[in-house]
Amino acid sequence: MDTLLANQAGLDAFRTFLKSEFSEENVEFWLACEDFKKTENTEKIVSKARMIYSEYIVADAPKEINIDFSTRDVISRNIADPTTRCFDDAQKLVYSLMAKDSFPRFLKSEIYRKLVNSQQVGSHKKWLPFL
Numbered sequence: 001m002d003t004l005l006a007n008q009a010g011l012d013a014f015r016t017f018l019k020s021e022f023s024e025e026n027v028e029f030w031l032a033c034e035d036f037k038k039t040e041n042t043e044k045i046v047s048k049a050r051m052i053y054s055e056y057i058v059a060d061a062p063k064e065i066n067i068d069f070s071t072r073d074v075i076s077r078n079i080a081d082p083t084t085r086c087f088d089d090a091q092k093l094v095y096s097l098m099a100k101d102s103f104p105r106f107l108k109s110e111i112y113r114k115l116v117n118s119q120q121v122g123s124h125k126k127w128l129p130f131l
Contacts, residue, residue: 001099005030013115017106018098025063026094026102029056033091037084049082057090067093 004010011027018024032052039045056065057075067090078086106112 001095001103004103009115009119013111014103014106017109017111018102020111021102021105023102025056025065026098028063029065030091030094030098032056033087036087039084045082045084049079049086052087053079057087065090065094066097 004014005027015024015027018027029052032048032055036045036048036052039048053075055061056063057067057072057079058064059072071089071093075086075090
C-alpha cells in the first residue's frame with residue numbers, strides 16, 4: 001500500500017474509492033500527517049497540529065477518524081505542546097485500518113480496474129508498482 005500512496009494516479013484512484021465508501025478522512029488524515037512530519041518551523045508545527053487535531057481528532061470533528069479512546073486521549077493531552085511525532089500512533093492505526101480493510105476492497109473494485117486499464121498502452125502495462 002505504501003507504493004500506492006506514493007503514486008499520484010494510484011492515490012487519486014484510492015481517494016475516489018474511499019469517497020465512495022464515505023471514508024476518505026482516513027487517507028486525508030494520513031496525508032496530513034505525512035506533510036506535518038516534514039514541518040520544521042515551530043510556529044507552523046503548532047498551527048498545523050491544531051488544524052489536524054480540530055479536523056480529525058477531536059470528538060465530532062468534521063472529518064473525525066476512527067481511533068481508540070486512549071490514542072485520542074494521549075493526543076488531546078499533548079496537543080498544547082505538539083511535536084512532529086504527536087500523531088504517529090493515530091496515523092499507524094489509520095494506516096493499518098486502510099491496509100487491512102479498505103485496500104483489499106479497493107483491489108477488487110471497478111475503480112481499481114479502471115486504473116489498471118488506464119495504465120495499459122496496447123498490450124503493455126505502464127509501470128504501476130502496486131499492481
